[in-house]
Amino acid sequence: MITVNNLSISYGANSFAVKDVNFSVESRNIVSIIGPNGSGKSSLIKGILGLVRPNKGSIQFNGKEENSYTIGYMPQTPRFPTNIKVNELISFFKKLESVDESRFDKLFNLLDLKHHEEKKIGNLSGGTKQKISILQCFSIQKDLYVIDEPTASLDPYISHLLKNLLIEQKKQGSLVLFSTHILSELQELADRFLLLSEGSILIDDTPKNFLEKNNKVTMDEALMHFWNEEYKTKV
Missing domain, CATH: 3.40.50.300 (P-loop containing nucleotide triphosphate hydrolases)
Structure with a gap:
């Protein structure tokens, strides 16, 4: 409350x-x-x-x-270091908090981030940065x-996925x-x-x-x- x-x-x-x-x-x-x-x-x-x-x-x-x-927070405009790779940023996330690996992997796959792992953040589209923002916000129950x-900045599929995530978090308390x-x-x-x-x-x-x-x-x-x-x- x-x-x-x-x-x-x-x-x-x-x-x-x-x-x-x-x-x-x-x-x-x-x-x-x-x-x-x-x-x-x-x-x-x-x-x-x-x-x-x-x-x-x-x-x-x-x-x-x-x-x-x-608290999980997803800003309107994600701001991540631009000169590091996606997999490096994910490793940093995991060092900050204890991650439920099964929950994390499921969301990672739903967001289709696998083929972006070796890319630098600065080279990603706004929509892909939003996907990473969704991952860091929702991969741990808050x-x-x-x-x-x-x-x-989200396409219709990811927008639908995000809405379902909000409903799911509500159901989980x-x-x-x-x-x-x-x-x-x-x-x-x-x-x-x-x-x-x-x-x-x-x-x-x-x-x-x-x-x-x-x-x-x-x-x-x-x-x-x-x-x-x-x-x-x-x-």
Whole structure:
């Protein structure tokens, strides 16, 4: 379980990227974080990962402020050393953490990385770098997975594989947080979603409930209806 209490993150004296954010999520859930550019999604993710220190508030894992969760992170743009080979990078991964070899080998084969082993990272396509990012993120079971724009640069087959991985981690007891601009992904995967706007949570709901309230079939239609018919008339 993760609990975010009155979280605020600022990069300047009067400029808050995240303002008084509150939410709590149990394990065995997939939660999507959405919002326009500059809404605070990335800052909230960095706060959860411990990459930025909040100005106020707290993030608790199982009721503890120290990081008692194991976390897998897949950034939108992988950043690996460009002058080493794929097999060298994989050896480095395995030295950092104890890997379940059967789980690792299964994912390695599914991602079809064998014929890239001797290639330097700098010579790989963006999609192949994303495959390596998937491998390092999911080859070890984690309590929490934080995934930023999960299907960026992926072909349809690997995108489908990644979605199945998210669902599988949920079934195994993990909590998955993912940010996306693709609302069909949210509708397909998320048990719940948070819409951020100007650093605050504007909507915290389930896709099913939100669609029903707005009498729409797709999240694109429902969010446009909310934005144009409800939200803008109140501001």
